[in-house]
Amino acid sequence: MTDLAFVRSALFLPASNARAIAKARTLAADLVILDLEDAVPEEAKEDALYAAIAAAEEGGFPGLLAIRINGSGTRWHKHEVSLIAEAGVADLIVVPKAESAKGIAALAANLERPLLAMIETPAGVLNATAVAAAQGVAGLIVGPNDLAAGLRLPEGAPRASLSYALQAVVLAARAAGVIALDGVWNRLDDADGFATECRDGRLLGFDGKTLIHPSQIEPCNRLFAPDEAELEEAGALIAAATGGAERFRGRMVETLHVEAAKRLLARAGR
Numbered sequence: 290m291t292d293l294a295f296v297r298s299a300l301f302l303p304a305s306n307a308r309a310i311a312k313a314r315t316l317a318a319d320l321v322i323l324d325l326e327d328a329v330p331e332e333a334k335e336d337a338l339y340a341a342i343a344a345a346e347e348g349g350f351p352g353l354l355a356i357r358i359n360g361s362g363t364r365w366h367k368h369e370v371s372l373i374a375e376a377g378v379a380d381l382i383v384v385p386k387a388e389s390a391k392g393i394a395a396l397a398a399n400l401e402r403p404l405l406a407m408i409e410t411p412a413g414v415l416n417a418t419a420v421a422a423a424q425g426v427a428g429l430i431v432g433p434n435d436l437a438a439g440l441r442l443p444e445g446a447p448r449a450s451l452s453y454a455l456q457a458v459v460l461a462a463r464a465a466g467v468i469a470l471d472g473v474w475n476r477l478d479d480a481d482g483f484a485t486e487c488r489d490g491r492l493l494g495f496d497g498k499t500l501i502h503p504s505q506i507e508p509c510n511r512l513f514a515p516d517e518a519e520l521e522e523a524g525a526l527i528a529a530a531t532g533g534a535e536r537f538r539g540r541m542v543e544t545l546h547v548e549a550a551k552r553l554l555a556r557a558g559r
C-alpha cells in the first residue's frame with residue numbers, strides 16, 4: 290500500500306460518476322478521492338454516498354483511497370459519517386472547510402479513520418495550526434476555490450493573493466508532522482500553467498497536489514519528485530560528508546543537509 294508520506298498526486302472525482310471511478314482504477318494517482326461534496330449535485334448525494342462505499346469495498350485502486358464527505362454544517366454530514374463509519378471503508382476521509390480542532394478530533398474518533406483536513410476558509414487558515422495538530426489528522430489540503438470565494442478575490446486574481454494561506458498550511462502541517470497537499474488547478478487546457486503551479490507548490494514545501502483530471506497525474510508525479518540532478522547531488526553530498534560544517538561544491542553543508550539529502554533519496558525510493 291502507498292505510504293501517505295509519499296503521496297504526490299491526489300485525484301478528485303465525483304463519486305456520482307461511475308465511469309470516472311472505473312477509470313481511476315487504471316490511473317497512476319497516489320491517492321484517489323471520491324467526492325461527495327461540491328462535485329456532486331444535491332439530487333445525486335444519496336446515490337453518490339452508496340456508490341463511494343461500494344467502490345471502496347470493491348477496491349482495485351492503485352494507491353490510497355479517500356472519501357470527501359460534506360461539511361459538518363450540511364444536512365448530509367451526519368448520515369454520511371454514520372454510514373461510512375458503519376461500513377469501515379476508505380483509507381482516509383477528507384473533511385472540507387475544517388475550522389475547529391475540537392470538531393475534527395471528534396470526527397476522527399467517530400470515523401476511526403485518519404483525516405485529511407481541507408483548509409479553505411479564512412477561519413480555517415487562522416486555525417490551521419490547531420487543526421493540523423488535532424488527534425486523527427494525517428494531513429492538510431488547500432482549497433483555493435473556496436478560499437478565493439471566502440476572501441472575495443476577483444476572478445483571475447493571481448496565486449500570490451493566497452500566499453499567506455498557502456504558507457500557513459505548509460507551516461501548520463510541518464509543525465504537526467503531517468502532510469500538506471496543494472490545491473487544484475482548474476484550467477484543464479493550460480498544461481504549462483499547471484506545470485508552473487506544481488513547481489511553485491514544491492518550492493513552497495507541499496508534498497503533492499490535488500488534481501481534477503487524469504491528464505494532470507503524470508506531470509504532477511514527475512514534478513513533485515526530485516529530478517536526476519537533485520538525486521545525483523544528494524548522493525554525492527552524502528558520500529562526501531564527514532560530519533559537521535564543510536565545503537561541498539562551493540557551499541557550506543552541515544549534518545542537517547545530509548539528513549535532507551537522505552530524505553530526498555528515500556522519497557525517490559533510492
Ligand SMILES: CC(C)(COP(=O)(O)OP(=O)(O)OC[C@H]1O[C@@H](n2cnc3c(N)ncnc32)[C@H](O)[C@@H]1OP(=O)(O)O)[C@@H](O)C(=O)NCCC(=O)NCCSC(=O)C[C@H](O)C(=O)O
Pocket residue numbers: 300301302303308309310312313324327328409431432433434435436472473500501502503
Ligand atoms: C472537470 C471535469 C468535469 C471534466 O470532465 P470532461 O470534460 O468530461 O473530461 P474528459 O472528457 O476530458 O475525460 C476524459 C476521460 O477521463 C475521465 N475523467 C475525467 N475526469 C476524471 C477524474 N477526475 N477522475 C477519473 N477519471 C476522469 C472521463 O470519465 C473520461 O473517461 P472515458 O470516457 O472512460 O475515457 C472532470 O474531469 C471532473 O469531474 N473532474 C473532477 C471534479 C471534482 O472532483 N471536483 C471536486 C474537487 S475540486 C476541489 O476540491 C476544489 C476545492 O474544494 C476548492 O475549494 O478549491
Ligand SMILES: [Mg+2]
Pocket residue numbers: 327385409432434435
Ligand atoms: Mg472547496
